[in-house]
Amino acid sequence: MSRQPLTASQRIPAIAKPFVSERAAKTLDIVEKFVYEECIPADPIYAQQTGRTIEERFSAHPQVMEDLKVKARKLGLFNMFLPKNHFTEGAGFSNLEYGLMAECLGKSTTASEATNCAAPDTGNMEVFAKYGTQEQKDKWLKPLLAGEIRSAFLMTEPQVASSDARNIELSMTQDGDYWVLNGQKWWSSGTGDPRCQVYITMGKSDPHNPDPYFQQSVILVAADTPGITIHRMLSVFGYDDAPHGHGHVSFDNVRVHKSNMVLGPGRGFEIIQGRLGPGRIHHAMRSIGAAEKGLEYMIARINDPRKKPFGKQLSEHGVMLDRLARLRIEIDAARLVVLDAAMKIDNSDAKGAKKEIAQAKIFVPEVLLKTLDWAIQAHGGGGVCQDTPLPSMYAHGRTMAIVDGPSEVHALQLGRNENKRAQECRDKLAAQSAKTEQLLKEYGLEKVDRLQLNRKSESRSRL
Secondary structure (H helix, E strand, C coil): CCCCCCCCHHHCCCCCHHHCCHHHHHHHHHHHHHHHHHHHHHHHHHHHHCCCCHHHHCCCCCHHHHHHHHHHHHCCCCCCCCECCCCCCCCCECHHHHHHHHHHHCCCCCHHHHCCCCCCHHHHHHHHHHHCCHHHHHHHHHHHHCCCCEEEEECCCCCCCCCCHHHCCCEEEEECCEEEEEEEEEEEECCCCCCEEEEEEEEECCCCCCCHHHCEEEEEEECCCCCEEEEEECCECCECCCCCCEEEEEEEEEEEEHHHECCCCCCHHHHHHHHHHHHHHHHHHHHHHHHHHHHHHHHHHHCCCCCCHHHCCHHHCHHHHHHHHHHHHHHHHHHHHHHHHHHHHHHCCCCCCHHHHHHHHHHHHHHHHHHHHHHHHHHHHHHHCCCCCHHHHHHHHHHCCCCCCCHHHHHHHHHHHHHCCHHHHHHHHHHHHHHHHHHHHHCCCCCCCCCCCCCCCCCCCCC
């Protein structure tokens, strides 16, 4: 007889449980039920309703998504991502509480959008809520919170190393009451969706400023502004991610009124740091769910009674059980890293949780990819074709080590900060050694190596 599975609230790690409200725990179970019973079964329907041709796929508005949104609203599952201690516009949960919910959302391709918790809208809504004027909020944030429109975040550029945002080249030149934008962007996620109505765009407004961190600005660009061309959509290991996609976009003398500037000229770095911190942790939260889903597929496959390589089910081969054990440990460890970062953000902000966010950003994609790789391997040829979601999950999981700053950048900064403790560590060890010398004198002892022999070879006369 199969055992009754624990609910999501019953699986909350003990270290996090005291920080999860009763309301959040109940909502977590509703989220899990909604994802398992509504969203995951609807994922293939969404894919079919998206269409086949390029034109169809990037003009599609699948009805099943709108139906899921209606169900999510009735269940009170909308905008859970906006943390209550930083924003008033959300559903009233903490980052930690949402982190547990986002894990459930990460198991489905439709769940995040169905609950209005999908990237890039989540980060963009945080920008509007945190930095926007009332006019900007009324025009863009309200319909975003209502799930009526979508948005895009345009920062990365094809001709520069965008992992260092100081390299951003899209020019922003002031002309009276307008800013004129010229340049190009790519990996502009969301630009393929016809519902995308606003681009949060980063450009260089003051290239001669002696401080390179005050040369950039962020401005809001309506998607239908003249001079914008979406040249192509970029694939992710062959997947087009329609209808939202990832656009390669150019700006040719695009005129944007100065009232669309966010915070003011030269505040770009401040804004993107405020945006990307929570976004990184949201990706990590969903990735834990994807890893759990991959593990579920692996367990199901190695216990399929129809598949018996070498006369045994795969679960009877020791290597598979060893892999299950290791993945269980690593996924649970990754979850704790993510929740620790979420709690740190709750107690301060994204800047105060920089170290913890970096740890999650580096570690979680590694665990996700390892899990999916072993799940694919367990499926054999079936693991690399369209018969399971594993290949698509792997392709998108692989991008997690690149998006919102490559893992190497976070590791470099994390390593530098850790290395700042060099003198502290040296001083601590020296102080301990000095204390040992003092104690040796107090107890009348000499420092002796217990393994010291001082054995000398004796010379022997030759016969």
